[in-house]
Amino acid sequence: MTADISFYTNPMSRGQIARWMLEETGQPYELIVLDYEKDMKAPGYLAINPMGKVPAIVHAGKVVTEAAAICAYLADAFPAAGLAPPLDARADYYRWLFFAAGPVEAAVTNKALGFVVPEGRERVAGYGSFDQTIDTLEHAVSRSEWICGDRFTAADVYVGSQVGWGLSFGTIPSRPAFETYAARLRERPAYKRQKELDGALMAQMAKPA
Numbered sequence: 079m080t081a082d083i084s085f086y087t088n089p090m091s092r093g094q095i096a097r098w099m100l101e102e103t104g105q106p107y108e109l110i111v112l113d114y115e116k117d118m119k120a121p122g123y124l125a126i127n128p129m130g131k132v133p134a135i136v137h138a139g140k141v142v143t144e145a146a147a148i149c150a151y152l153a154d155a156f157p158a159a160g161l162a163p164p165l166d167a168r169a170d171y172y173r174w175l176f177f178a179a180g181p182v183e184a185a186v187t188n189k190a191l192g193f194v195v196p197e198g199r200e201r202v203a204g205y206g207s208f209d210q211t212i213d214t215l216e217h218a219v220s221r222s223e224w225i226c227g228d229r230f231t232a233a234d235v236y237v238g239s240q241v242g243w244g245l246s247f248g249t250i251p252s253r254p255a256f257e258t259y260a261a262r263l264r265e266r267p268a269y270k271r272q273k274e275l276d277g278a279l280m281a282q283m284a285k286p287a
Contacts, residue, residue, distance in 0.1 A: 081106040084136040086126065088112055089276040089283070095145040095239040096133035097276060099232060101268035103156045107135075111279065146179035146236045153232035161232045174218050174225045175233040178240045181205035182215055186240070186249045212251060215241070219259040230266070238263040 085100060085107045087093030100107050112118050118130045127134045127143045134143045135152075142151045153162035163171050185205045188195075195203045205211045218225060219241065225233045242260045244250025263269055 081108045082138060083107040084110060086110045086112055086123065086134040086136075087132045088114060088118075089279040091132050092145045092239075093133040094272060094276050095236060096135065096148045098239065098269055098272040099149045099152050099161075099235045100135075101271045101275075102161055102232070102235060102266075103152050103159045105152075105156055105159075111283075144179070145239070146175055149232040149236045150175065161230075161235075163226050163229065163231060167226070170226045171231055171233045174237055177214070177218070178233075178237040181211045182237075182240050185211040186244060190249050215250075216253055216255050220255040223262070234263065 083100070083105060085093075085096065087097060087109070088111060112123060112132055117123060118132065124130055126136065126141055129143070131143075133145060133148060134141060135148055136142075137151075137155060142148050150162070153159070162168070181204065184203070185208045188203075189208045195207060200206045200210075215237075218237070222228060224230045225237055238259065241250060241256050242263065245252060245256055245260055250256060
């Protein structure tokens with residue numbers, strides 16, 4: 079099968095989220111690995127993503143960047159994979175996908191960088207407080223087996239990546255609900271393939287030239 083998706087990534091990046099999603103779709107893709115210092119800032123790649131960061135995909139001549147957007151796009155582009163709920167059942171899907179891409183991403187990043195929202199200024203930050211955001215995330219993953227109920231979706235790829243990385247790096251506190259959700263995700267064949275592929279790529283890149 080000929081690949082009509084070009085996937086720009088680095089294994090030590092959020093590109094792992096997009097790779098997992100691509101593996102969930104079962105679609106072939108052309109892998110283009112970029113170096114942080116040189117390739118991502120080269121004119122050719124900046125024409126694809128002016129931010130000079132990964133991941134990005136090009137599908138049918140269209141560019142999609144941002145890991146959450148890539149997850150949502152691929153779910154719609156390849157409906158046979160069953161990674162998006164029916165249109166009339168997407169409230170939780172959109173709600174938690176964008177909650178993870180917005181408040182969770184901002185709260186976790188700010189916390190890791192040592193930024194604390196001044197008391198009384200929580201509305202300006204958007205996510206309120208780190209604790210409030212994490213409590214809400216815990217609620218999201220505790221309600222059912224998956225974010226949208228009993229069906230795994232692209233939202234679980236993104237939310238699950240946030241939870242998994244947060245637990246691994248200590249930026250999200252270990253709580254039973256998070257640990258259980260992450261363990262469930264780690265059993266998915268596509269997740270295992272992504273980890274194997276990116277792990278091998280990282281090992282290859284670490285070898286002396």
